[in-house]
Amino acid sequence: xxxxxxxxxxxxxxxxxxxxxxxxxxxxxxxxxxxxxxxxxxxxxxxxxxxxxxxxxxxxxxxxxxxxxxxxxxxxxxxxxxxxxxxxxxxxxxxxxxxxxxxxxxxxxxxxxxxxxxxxxxxxxxxxxxxxxxxxxxxxxxxxxxxxxxxxxxxxxxxxxxxxxxxxxxxxxxxxxxxxxxxxxxxxxxxxxxxxxxxxxxxxxxxxxxxxxxxxxxxxxxxxxxxxxxxxxxxxxxxxxxxxxxxxxxxxxxx
Numbered sequence: 001x002x003x004x005x006x007x008x009x010x011x012x013x014x015x016x017x018x019x020x021x022x023x024x025x026x027x028x029x030x031x032x033x034x035x036x037x038x039x040x041x042x043x044x045x046x047x048x049x050x051x052x053x054x055x056x057x058x059x060x061x062x063x064x065x066x067x068x069x070x071x072x073x074x075x076x077x078x079x080x081x082x083x084x085x086x087x088x089x090x091x092x093x094x095x096x097x098x099x100x101x102x103x104x105x106x107x108x109x110x111x112x113x114x115x116x117x118x119x120x121x122x123x124x125x126x127x128x129x130x131x132x133x134x135x136x137x138x139x140x141x142x143x144x145x146x147x148x149x150x151x152x153x154x155x156x157x158x159x160x161x162x163x164x165x166x167x168x169x170x171x172x173x174x175x176x177x178x179x180x181x182x183x184x185x186x187x188x189x190x191x192x193x194x195x196x197x198x199x200x201x202x203x204x205x206x207x208x209x210x211x212x213x214x215x216x217x218x219x220x221x222x223x224x225x226x227x228x229x230x231x232x233x234x235x236x237x238x239x240x241x242x243x244x245x246x247x248x249x250x251x252x253x254x255x
Contacts, residue, residue, distance in 0.1 A: 007200070010038045033058070035058050040094070063092075064129070092121070093118075152170060154201070156185075159192040176208055
């Protein structure tokens with residue numbers, strides 16, 4: 001059985017976990033899961049993940065406003081995020097960034113919240129967890145201008161963009177997408193990332209890897225992701241899990 005699994009990005013507050021959330025989380029260490037970070041998307045989800053992190057020693061959280069959750073948000077709400085972020089189990093400001101696919105808020109609003117949250121992370125000396133969907137150019141411009149430490153999660157950019165992210169000293173998070181049939185671009189990126197800048201994630205309950213695609217995802221399925229990436233890199237899957245566990249601890253500045 002695999003061990004040393006670090007799920008760097010999840011959403012255990014999601015309603016799809018309502019039927020069995022506590023039992024599922026309790027079962028994960030016995031399936032080789034060492035650490036989980038569950039990400040806030042607004043104040044309510046941050047509160048939910050904060051509460052979970054207080055219950056389970058191996059469970060951590062991130063605090064932030066997702067670009068799809070800005071419709072009723074005010075910049076002043078970042079004061080609440082700041083309070084959460086000062087908790088010792090908050091490892092990052094996230095999930096923050098830009099989403100030009102759904103466009104539930106104007107680009108200017110998204111960019112304003114993104115920059116302000118990067119500034120908050122700098123003030124608190126924390127990494128950021130960046131969401132970038134169909135907004136590669138603006139995301140990269142903002143990251144180059146602000147130079148945060150952190151990770152671009154569920155990376156969907158080109159290998160050229162990956163190089164630019166790495167130059168900034170940031171990490172790249174990959175998930176079940178690498179197992180999909182149309183994952184050619186993701187697999188090119190795998191070969192491009194220095195091994196010490198790669199972390200693994202589920203983004204659960206979304207993006208379950210093949211052969212579980214279409215089902216509810218959870219942290220116990222990361223080995224499918226590790227096996228696919230290890231195959232591309234011609235290495236052992238457990239070795240990859242060990243390396244990415246160390247990388248995640250470095251990313252999140254865990255002692």
